[in-house]
Amino acid sequence: MKEKEAVSAVKSTIPITETTRFVGGFTPLLPPTPTRRAAFLRAIQNAKNLPATEADAFQIDTLMTVFECSRVVSQEAIDRVVAYIRKRREGLPSCRFDFLDSAFFSELLRNFPDFNACPSKDSFSFSPSLREQFIHRPQWFTHVDILYIPVVVGDGHWVGIIVDLNMWSMYVVEGNSACPSVFAxxxxxxxxxxxxxxxxxxxxxxxxxxxxxxxxxTMSRLEIPCLVEHPGCSSVVALMFLELHAIGKELNSVYFNEEHVRTAAENYAIETLQMCQPGSVPPAEYLAMSALCVCCHIFFLVLAT
Structure with a gap:
């Protein structure tokens, strides 16, 4: 009976495809070209060969953990990817959502001991870094109704948090309901x-x-049919769920597997590096134009002969 129920659940899901577009037209499930993969790996290797002082200024090699999905991804790497999502979001001036980096959530948690000990909670003074969010980003309620935040739990499992301001609710999304535990x-x-x-x-x-x-x-955990158990994939899974929700997909019916996640991970890493270091990876549009130029050149050579 359980097997029949599981098959029925899968049949009722809606798979996402290579052409599925995320926020700002990003297509993470379309495999990157060999040229772009090679350029990314070359840029990472070059960064590792830099002197420590120069490497520390940017640390692009942290994106390799996103690219590989082989181990837990650092907060710094995820926040670089979030910056890339924010850049795409800026091209949608009428949208009513925003993405917060994981550092915002971590800083809020660091405030909790002092906040908990403060007798007058409504007059508590939060960290200056938290105030920056309200100075440099679209205003909550005025311009934004939904917040999306990747959050690391316990020993490195990433989940996505959806904050619905109007509903005064928080929803947890992840690809493995057994991890993290409810307690964690x-x-x-x-x-x-x-x-x-x-x-x-x-x-x-x-x-x-x-x-x-x-x-x-209020807090709740959404029931999602996807199951991606590899801990190294959890950060990308969380980002994918957040983006899918932002473009209006029903998460309780959407379906993707680990292969999809690994393809998305490579695209997230490649595009984030392109944003941070323009020219280190050739843009997809540039490659398409180059291919067109080559075809035109061959065409005119044939005509000439």
Whole structure:
């Protein structure tokens, strides 16, 4: 009976394809060309050969963990990819969502001990770095209704957090319901659900938090049919779910497998490096134009003969 139910669940899902477009037209499931893969790997190798002082200034080799999906991806590498997603998001001026880097979530957690000990929560002074989010990014409630945040839990498992400001709710999305455990997830998410209303009360141009008496955001874990168990893939899985939700896909019916994730991982790494170091990897548009030029050249040679 369980096997029949599992087959039925898979049949009711909607697979994503190579042509599925994410935020800003990004097609992560279309395999990168051999030229772009080789250029990326060459750039990573060159970065490793740089003197320590120069390498530390950029550390592009951290993107290799994203590219390979062989081990837990660092927060720094994920935040570089988030910067790339944000750049694509900027091309959609009418969208009502934003992506936050994982450093924002980590900094909020670091504030929790002092926040918890503060007798007057509504007057707590948050870290200056948290304030930056409200100065340099689209304003919550005014321009943004949904927030997307990749979050690392426990010993390195990544999940995606969807914050619905209007519903005053937080949703967890990941590709392996057995990991992390409910306890590990709750220990990380609960402090955030408690502090976010006070952060909103401090920096957002709305009185929603005050009207709700700073009630914590509700939390739930979405049931998703995908199963990708490799821990090195969890960060890319989380990013994919967040982007799919941002473009309006129903996550409880969408389906992809580990092969899809590994292809997406390579594209995320390659495109992020291209954004950070223009010219290190030839843009896809440049390759297409080069191929067209070669074809035209051959055509005119044939005519000439």
């Amino acid at each position: 997830l709750t220990s990380v998410i609960t402090p955030i659900s408690i502090m976010l209303p006070h952060l909103i009360g401090c920096y957002c141009m709305t009185d929603n938090a005050q009207q709700l008496h700073y009630a914590p955001l």
